[in-house]
Amino acid sequence: MLKYSDVDASFRALAEPTRRAIVERLSGGPATVSDLAAPFDMSFAAVVQHLQVLEGCGLIRSEKVGRVRTCRIEPMGLAPLADWVAQRRAFMERRFDRLGELLAEADSSEDPQASTQTPIKDK
Amino acid sequence: MLKYSDVDASFRALAEPTRRAIVERLSGGPATVSDLAAPFDMSFAAVVQHLQVLEGCGLIRSEKVGRVRTCRIEPMGLAPLADWVAQRRAFMERRFDRLGELLAEADSSEDPQASTQTPIKDK
Numbered sequence: 001m002l003k004y005s006d007v008d009a010s011f012r013a014l015a016e017p018t019r020r021a022i023v024e025r026l027s028g029g030p031a032t033v034s035d036l037a038a039p040f041d042m043s044f045a046a047v048v049q050h051l052q053v054l055e056g057c058g059l060i061r062s063e064k065v066g067r068v069r070t071c072r073i074e075p076m077g078l079a080p081l082a083d084w085v086a087q088r089r090a091f092m093e094r095r096f097d098r099l100g101e102l103l104a105e106a107d108s109s110e111d112p113q114a115s116t117q118t119p120i121k122d123k
Numbered sequence: 124m125l126k127y128s129d130v131d132a133s134f135r136a137l138a139e140p141t142r143r144a145i146v147e148r149l150s151g152g153p154a155t156v157s158d159l160a161a162p163f164d165m166s167f168a169a170v171v172q173h174l175q176v177l178e179g180c181g182l183i184r185s186e187k188v189g190r191v192r193t194c195r196i197e198p199m200g201l202a203p204l205a206d207w208v209a210q211r212r213a214f215m216e217r218r219f220d221r222l223g224e225l226l227a228e229a230d231s232s233e234d235p236q237a238s239t240q241t242p243i244k245d246k
Contacts, residue, residue: 015138
């Protein structure tokens, strides 16, 4: 089962373009905080705050060795979000399948001599 | 190719729990604006605003017949978001595959007489 808060936290975290860019960068491999901060026109502290949000909702993790903090993607971090999208699609597909069955039923029960203008009735 | 703005608009739209709940409801079938507004403790105008955001970024569409506006899910509306997640996962998997190959190479070139404590070197 999905934890509502996980989906909510992931969507909120990734609605921010800088945080999405950080996740894009880290899905290609680990990076230090300095490396991650380099392309952004913002303070180091602001980047650290974004990293804390991402780490807080389980999208990344970080480890400090000596004075260097290295960040990595959390392999299962995107799962709640991917599951949410997959569930919406599953619901839609089930509906389309049902619609297809109704159309097939209407088609097979149709009298070939009858008018072709018979409207397909709601279930 | 992904349009950056599509992904951005979708994440922003779905970071709001009410809008996510509306998409959840509509993935099960079409609904009128009144039906959609009923479960929420907010003004009808506020719900209409949320619907406009969702329609603006292509997640839903609506049609007015007489005085009744009916909303439906846009079947391909979640595609940019699903693609973004799939791309991140593809990047991660490629990395893990590469890591697996490096480990396999290290394993096959290992001298069986040598110490088992030989560390696996970085690429």
